[in-house]
Amino acid sequence: MNNKPKIAVFGSGSWATAIVKMLCENLETVGWYMRSEYSLEYIKRNEHNPNYLSSVEFDINQLFLSKDINEMVEYADYLIFAIPSAFVQDELDKINVSLKDKILFSAIKGIIPKSGLIVGEHFHEKMSIPFENIGVITGPCHAEEVALERLSYLTIACQDESKAKVLSSFLESDYIKTKVSDDIIGTEYAAMLKNIYAIAAGIAHGLGYGDNFQSVLMSNSIREMKKFIKKVHKMKRNINNSAYLGDLLVTGYSTFSRNRMFGNMIGKGYTVKSAMMEMVMVAEGYYATKSAYEINQKNGANTPIIDTVYRVLYENKNPKNQFKKLTDLLD
Amino acid sequence: MNNKPKIAVFGSGSWATAIVKMLCENLETVGWYMRSEYSLEYIKRNEHNPNYLSSVEFDINQLFLSKDINEMVEYADYLIFAIPSAFVQDELDKINVSLKDKILFSAIKGIIPKSGLIVGEHFHEKMSIPFENIGVITGPCHAEEVALERLSYLTIACQDESKAKVLSSFLESDYIKTKVSDDIIGTEYAAMLKNIYAIAAGIAHGLGYGDNFQSVLMSNSIREMKKFIKKVHKMKRNINNSAYLGDLLVTGYSTFSRNRMFGNMIGKGYTVKSAMMEMVMVAEGYYATKSAYEINQKNGANTPIIDTVYRVLYENKNPKNQFKKLTDLLD
Numbered sequence: 083m084n085n086k087p088k089i090a091v092f093g094s095g096s097w098a099t100a101i102v103k104m105l106c107e108n109l110e111t112v113g114w115y116m117r118s119e120y121s122l123e124y125i126k127r128n129e130h131n132p133n134y135l136s137s138v139e140f141d142i143n144q145l146f147l148s149k150d151i152n153e154m155v156e157y158a159d160y161l162i163f164a165i166p167s168a169f170v171q172d173e174l175d176k177i178n179v180s181l182k183d184k185i186l187f188s189a190i191k192g193i194i195p196k197s198g199l200i201v202g203e204h205f206h207e208k209m210s211i212p213f214e215n216i217g218v219i220t221g222p223c224h225a226e227e228v229a230l231e232r233l234s235y236l237t238i239a240c241q242d243e244s245k246a247k248v249l250s251s252f253l254e255s256d257y258i259k260t261k262v263s264d265d266i267i268g269t270e271y272a273a274m275l276k277n278i279y280a281i282a283a284g285i286a287h288g289l290g291y292g293d294n295f296q297s298v299l300m301s302n303s304i305r306e307m308k309k310f311i312k313k314v315h316k317m318k319r320n321i322n323n324s325a326y327l328g329d330l331l332v333t334g335y336s337t338f339s340r341n342r343m344f345g346n347m348i349g350k351g352y353t354v355k356s357a358m359m360e361m362v363m364v365a366e367g368y369y370a371t372k373s374a375y376e377i378n379q380k381n382g383a384n385t386p387i388i389d390t391v392y393r394v395l396y397e398n399k400n401p402k403n404q405f406k407k408l409t410d411l412l413d
Numbered sequence: 414m415n416n417k418p419k420i421a422v423f424g425s426g427s428w429a430t431a432i433v434k435m436l437c438e439n440l441e442t443v444g445w446y447m448r449s450e451y452s453l454e455y456i457k458r459n460e461h462n463p464n465y466l467s468s469v470e471f472d473i474n475q476l477f478l479s480k481d482i483n484e485m486v487e488y489a490d491y492l493i494f495a496i497p498s499a500f501v502q503d504e505l506d507k508i509n510v511s512l513k514d515k516i517l518f519s520a521i522k523g524i525i526p527k528s529g530l531i532v533g534e535h536f537h538e539k540m541s542i543p544f545e546n547i548g549v550i551t552g553p554c555h556a557e558e559v560a561l562e563r564l565s566y567l568t569i570a571c572q573d574e575s576k577a578k579v580l581s582s583f584l585e586s587d588y589i590k591t592k593v594s595d596d597i598i599g600t601e602y603a604a605m606l607k608n609i610y611a612i613a614a615g616i617a618h619g620l621g622y623g624d625n626f627q628s629v630l631m632s633n634s635i636r637e638m639k640k641f642i643k644k645v646h647k648m649k650r651n652i653n654n655s656a657y658l659g660d661l662l663v664t665g666y667s668t669f670s671r672n673r674m675f676g677n678m679i680g681k682g683y684t685v686k687s688a689m690m691e692m693v694m695v696a697e698g699y700y701a702t703k704s705a706y707e708i709n710q711k712n713g714a715n716t717p718i719i720d721t722v723y724r725v726l727y728e729n730k731n732p733k734n735q736f737k738k739l740t741d742l743l744d
């Protein structure tokens with residue numbers, strides 16, 4: 083048992099909590115970093131997360147909890163980051179111990195605002211982590227269903243597939259199946275782009291478009307996603323695999339998705355600002371829209387859906403008119 | 414206006430009614446054949462279908478109604494069949510006038526039980542209609558949303574694209590957009606196969622699988638559909654176009670789909686027989702499953718989802734055990 087690598091999860095949200103739960107099925111000890119001392123002490127006392135997936139009970143003896151990120155980095159061989167992309171930079175900036183030989187996995191769906199990079203690229207370019215030590219954990223997976231132990235499939239991507247396999251083996255269980263991939267760039271962009279398409283689905287729903295249109299929108303979204311990712315990183319990939327199409331569908335068709343809800347409010351007539359104020363946390367697709375739009379300005383893929391969402395969110399354009407125009411560009 | 418071809422719809426169900434409505438947006442006269450004298454007289458008196466989409470009001474002066482199929486065949490240049498696949502043979506057998514130069518479009522999603530052929534193939538092989546006079550109208554399109562004039566996209570397929578374009582032009586309106594295709598075989602198989610995948614989605618839901626699994630199931634379904642259709646008719650097609658993926662999604666994610674409901678009952682523990690008895694009309698996917706399974710026994714595509722549904726529906730196998738095995742074959 084001592085040969086098992088040490089694994090730590092960074093973050094205290096629902097996705098972080100779900101990943102800790104998965105690892106607890108296989109490991110004697112799971113490292114869990116969170117910055118909130120309150121949450122940490124609460125978990126120690128009550129054996130569940132106060133704010134997210136609070137129905138999930140942990141055996142406290144299985145958890146190595148810390149609010150010292152450097153202590154946790156030093157502890158672990160595999161570091162899994164599940165902190166919202168808007169805040170991950172602040173946490174990474176606190177690290178002052180060596181990351182040499184550490185294997186960094188991103189379970190974050192989005193762009194780091196300051197660098198404008200997806201997390202894997204950020205690890206590589208800004209933190210000099212070699213690509214063979216960078217990985218991605220992606221869905222389709224609502225954390226809430228992991229809490230219920232409903233069967234879910236994860237894709238674990240790493241250029242060095244042996245590392246993806248190691249991590250896979252610790253995430254698998256009766257209710258988690260895993261698939262290994264070497265497409266870290268594509269899977270991470272897919273995870274980010276799907277949030278934009280979920281906003282589009284929400285706006286359409288808010289405007290009164292029905293199920294027939296939603297299916298056309300999703301069919302166009304997956305084709306657009308394929309074109310976008312191909313420009314960023316060309317390789318052989320089947321865009322209909324679960325990590326791409328499955329992830330798009332689980333979000334686009336979810337009435338619980340924060341991104342879809344945000345879009346829905348805008349379709350219903352809320353301004354972007356007031357929709358944001360109604361939500362406890364900003365939908366990640368809001369930031370993703372700007373980043374994706376800017377990246378694609380250079381790359382030139384044909385992305386009418388992203389462009390439409392961008393104009394609605396960032397140029398204050400009328401959603402009804404923009405979507406009317408969009409419908410002529412879909413097929 | 415006299416140069417406009419004459420168009421007639423055969424059938425009195427919801428999809429037939431929706432197509433008549435679309436045509437009424439563009440044509441002075443639309444032919445409408447139905448075998449039920451009661452329905453026909455009811456429509457004449459009340460200007461709406463008694464049983465399906467009864468909120469749709471027709472201008473009776475626009476309709477040429479007849480319960481004589483031969484009269485209607487002689488009247489029309491374009492014949493659109495929207496009769497459930499289980500009953501279309503009975504209607505076709507009544508035709509004793511010439512079909513020479515008639516253009517036959519199928520809006521039927523399924524296999525003709527006796528011949529084991531999709532409708533387009535049946536027209537060609539059993540009725541000697543040349544392929545250039547055969548076409549397909551396909552969704553994604555719930556007829557109910559056409560009644561509400563919610564934006565929907567149709568694909569009109571014909572080997573002779575000029576004929577597809579003519580029919581398209583009469584179906585298009587403010588709320589209907591059309592796309593032309595030359596893949597009559599592929600679009601028609603897709604329309605049939607999606608009902609099997611909707612049954613699978615229903616069984617999974619009935620068994621308690623959640624949204625994470627449904628997205629994986631749909632992601633695997635579209636890949637399986639691609640392989641199945643490629644064996645039947647190999648040509649360049651983008652399986653993510655609306656006629657294939659969109660049609661799969663609108664059915665697979667619909668809680669109103671008869672096929673999904675049928676599957677759901679089986680997942681909940683109903684026997685196949687009792688589930689069928691609960692429903693007014695047999696779900697088309699029930700027949701499609703047998704046909705698709707048998708066709709694929711010859712073709713040898715890898716179709717674990719179809720095979721699983723087949724074993725549950727026709728070999729009386731336990732849905733829970735079969736789906737447990739299926740989950741190991743998906744990714």
